[in-house]
Amino acid sequence: MSSTLRLGMSHASDPFFRTFHAVRIKGFSKAETIAEVADLPLSVVNEHLDGLQQREWAMFRQARQLWQLTPVGREEHRVALAQDVGGGNLHDALAGPYAAFLAANERFKELCGDWQLRDGEHNDHADAEYDRSVINRLVALDQEIAPVVQQMGSVLHRLVPYGSRLARTCQRVVEGETEMITGVMCGSYHDVWMELHEDLILTLGMDRVAEGSF
Numbered sequence: 591m592s593s594t595l596r597l598g599m600s601h602a603s604d605p606f607f608r609t610f611h612a613v614r615i616k617g618f619s620k621a622e623t624i625a626e627v628a629d630l631p632l633s634v635v636n637e638h639l640d641g642l643q644q645r646e647w648a649m650f651r652q653a654r655q656l657w658q659l660t661p662v663g664r665e666e667h668r669v670a671l672a673q674d675v676g677g678g679n680l681h682d683a684l685a686g687p688y689a690a691f692l693a694a695n696e697r698f699k700e701l702c703g704d705w706q707l708r709d710g711e712h713n714d715h716a717d718a719e720y721d722r723s724v725i726n727r728l729v730a731l732d733q734e735i736a737p738v739v740q741q742m743g744s745v746l747h748r749l750v751p752y753g754s755r756l757a758r759t760c761q762r763v764v765e766g767e768t769e770m771i772t773g774v775m776c777g778s779y780h781d782v783w784m785e786l787h788e789d790l791i792l793t794l795g796m797d798r799v800a801e802g803s804f
Contacts, residue, residue: 600747603674605630608748609638611674613648614667615788618658626777627785629751671792681794683745688790690738692801694731695787701727702772702780715768725763728771728779732760739786746793752786 603611605628612627612635613619619627625635639657642648647663650656659667675681705724707713715721736753743750759779762770770778791798 600744600750601676601680603746603748605634606638606641607670607674609635610642610647610663610667610670611748611789611792613639613642613657613659614664614671614792615785618651618656620655621657623777624657626755629748675793680745684742684790684794687738687741687745688794691735691742691787691790694735694738695783697727698731698783701731705771721768725768725771728760728763732756732779742790749786749789752782752789755782756786 608628608630609624612624615627616623621636621639622632624639625632628635630638639648639650642657642659642663643650645663645666646660647666648657648659651658701724704727705713705721708717708720713721736757739749739753739756743753756779759770759777759782763779769776772778772780775781790796
């Protein structure tokens, strides 16, 4: 076992890799969002993005201000990810919390479906009591997943920020920003949850289709 895991310390990823990995997770995204996923200052992320572009590992789409990896960059990311993850000890340590995440993921998918649809029809959100019941389920799920993410972060430190991001977004929902449950590309709870899931899929080398964990 590596000295990091043997001593009970969380593995810390290189900051440049965290930016590189955040671009891979998002697929295409603005620098501000990449900085949030990487949990790094925007100025630092911009330097990293410039470096990725100079290496021809990333491209910048000026019209929409979006960054994405090039085909070469995706291959280089695989190499960098393998170096970041190291041997099988990290995978073994994440197996338990990942199983817990997958169980919660099933309930989260049901919750999102219930928020968007009611009795098979579009939810017009006219029934405040019904919507409140779904929000209460989200709060309960957030409380359930928090220690799971904390456990993941005790193994791999770059996973730590997901917990606080989920909690902050859940609080925004409670305070009335209900679009933050399933909104797309707005930093919603669903957005952050999917980023965490993609991070775990990549880190653990899982096959999403074979696993059926969408």
